[in-house]
Amino acid sequence: MLPFSRIAVVGLGLIGSSVVRAVREAMPTVHLTGYDADPDVRATALRLDLCDDIADTPGAAVIDADLVVLCVPVGAIGTVAGELGPDLPAEAIVTDVGSCKAEVARALALALPTHAIVPAHPVAGTERSGPEAGFATLFHGRWCILTPLEGTPEVATERVAEFWRRLGAEVERMDPDHHDRVLAITSHLPHLIAYTIVGTASDLEEVTQSEVIKYSAGGFRDFTRIAASDPTMWRDVFLTNREAVLEMLQRFSEDLSQLQRAIRWGKGDELFDLFTRTRAVRRSIVEQGQDDAREDFGRSH
Ligand code: NAP
Secondary structure (H helix, E strand, O other), X not given: OOOOOEEEEEOOOHHHHHHHHHHHHHOOOOEEXXXXXXXXXXXXXXXXXXXXEEOOOHHHHHOOXXXXXXXXXXXXXXXXXXXXXXXXXXXXXXXXXXXXXXXXXXXXHHHOOOOEEEOEEEOOOOOOOOOOOOOOOOOOOOEEEEXXXXXXXXXXXXXXXXXXXXXXXXXXXXXXXXXXXXXXXXXHHHHHHHXXXXXXXXXXXXXXXXXXXXXXXXXXXXXXXXXXXXXXXXXXXXXXXXXXHHHHHHHXXXXXXXXXXXHHOOOHHHHHHHHHHHHHHHHHHHXXXXXXXXXXXXXXX
């Protein structure tokens, strides 16, 4: 039996449009309603025939839903939950896809105190955004982390877990604070570093912009992919997961200073040992199926 039969997806960008595409493929009998605050996105969703219905307000989208999936930037999740709350059926379950969980869980609990809430984070994405960027297989073989609230009924968490499994994801449960610390180092800090490197390179005066672009294959272009990620989404992530990001950034700065010293004093062994350890991390990621094993990310040359 399907875990849900009437699903409303609020926010039809990269993740929301991937969710609806994946639901269409995996659970074709489910009735799908979509909503996005941006009228252009709603028009595109209609043109692409992403859902059975596109609603004009968040309330109209959820009025007969048994699952609501909030796919908006983390800074907007509490607001949008408050807007749709009065029209939400009492037995509907609410989940989200936000990249930070502790603050989002608090905002959802405040906005919807009587509903079953199962915050979720599918650890899958690309640097693109908008309804045309989504695709049905985005969650295949990727982890989806659930951070149920203390009072969330087990049956609600299990139904949301089954929903994500049907979209191809592997499901794990985590404490929200722990999630935010893990993602601070595996996702948020790498994005911050990419934004910094690309920003620094574009500010350099003695190296021209055209040289930066021309010789980017030296490693720089891999950072530009991450640094091309959606500015609204990432602004919200850093402001929402502030504590964990600052803690990891402190640790990172100390390690960077140590590397600086190793280079200054010619400590080749120290550099070699670190680079050997980091190579092994890459091998483990490929072995666990979390990245393409082909060299240079499978680019054709
Ligand atoms: P996106 O492509 O920019 O889509 C977000 C959509 O939500 C946009 O169409 C946006 O409209 C709309 N929106 C903003 N505020 C809204 C509101 N109050 N009510 C209704 N719609 C609203 O972003 P995304 O990459 O799909 O990210 C969505 C969520 O997924 C975020 O919480 C993010 O943290 C999470 N996530 C992202 C990734 C990733 O790699 N991208 C991975 C995992 C999780 P506008 O056009 O007006 O902005």
